Amino acid sequence: MILILLSCFLLFSCGRIDKVVSPVAVDSAPKKKIDVETIPNAIPKREPKSRYGNPKSYVVFGKRYYVMDSGKGYIEKGIASWYGTKFHGRRTSSGETYDMYAMTAAHKSLPLPTYVKVTNLSNDKFIVVKVNDRGPFHENRIIDLSYTAAIKLDIIQKGTGLVEVKAIDPEEPKEDNLVKDDKISTQDTSFYIQVGTFSKLESAKILKQKLGSFGDNLIKISNVIVSGNTLYRVRIGPFTDTKLSDSIVSKLSDFGIFEHRIVTN
DSSP states (O other), X not given: OHHHHHHHHHHTTTSOOSOOSOOTTTXXXXXXXXXXXXXXXXXXXXXXXXXXXXXXXXXXXXXXXXXXXXXXXXXXXXXXEEEOTTTTTSBOTTSSBOOTTSSEEEOSSSOSSEEEEEEETTTOOEEEEEEEEOOOOSTTOSEEEEHHHHHXXXXXXXXXXXXXXXXXXXXXXXXXXHSOOTTOOOSOOOEEEEEEEESSHHHHHHHHHHTGGGOXXXXXXXXXXXXXXXXXEEEEEEESSHHHHHHHHTTGGGGTOOOOEEEOO
């Protein structure tokens, strides 16, 4: 029985992940300064899934997360954060040792490992990192970058940044993976919290009224045509930094809202 339980723990088949401490408030940068220009991007290559860190689902802080079967086609915009000395030298969810000077990252649902291109939407800089860890376990973040990756992307000072994360297929030519995406615009880096999509305008208005305490000027309804049908989206924003958006996200559950996503124009 002890052996069975130990195997369950090591393989994460019980849906548990080692890294459960959010680095947002307790982490720090190293005292040693480094020349990040000498550190190259991660080089995408075909690798088998890690033995550890890839359960079908797992629970952290009472919330269940589901791991994707494949990262192919994955692309998402949202807020990136970073982690440094707090976890340096510790075991990652994949079993590798976290090195804050390497080009790696943590993601809640991409299979481990996955290589991704991360573009800072405020300055058009991009990096390539290997996702080998789980996190960030924060309601308003989509990826945790290593210390070095955050410096190269120029988000180290603010602590966060609005980014686009795009999974890389190692089978595709390098030029197709890394060429600047024409569709990415860095002119407007404001973002919204999308909290609902409805087929009826009245339903969207009810939710807007429900969230009125956040400020009528922040709650917006926009429509979009999907497959010939009009859908009404309820969004909160726009925001240009994470201080206010984090505060609002932390209160959404009080209104019965447990799912949201970060969107841009």
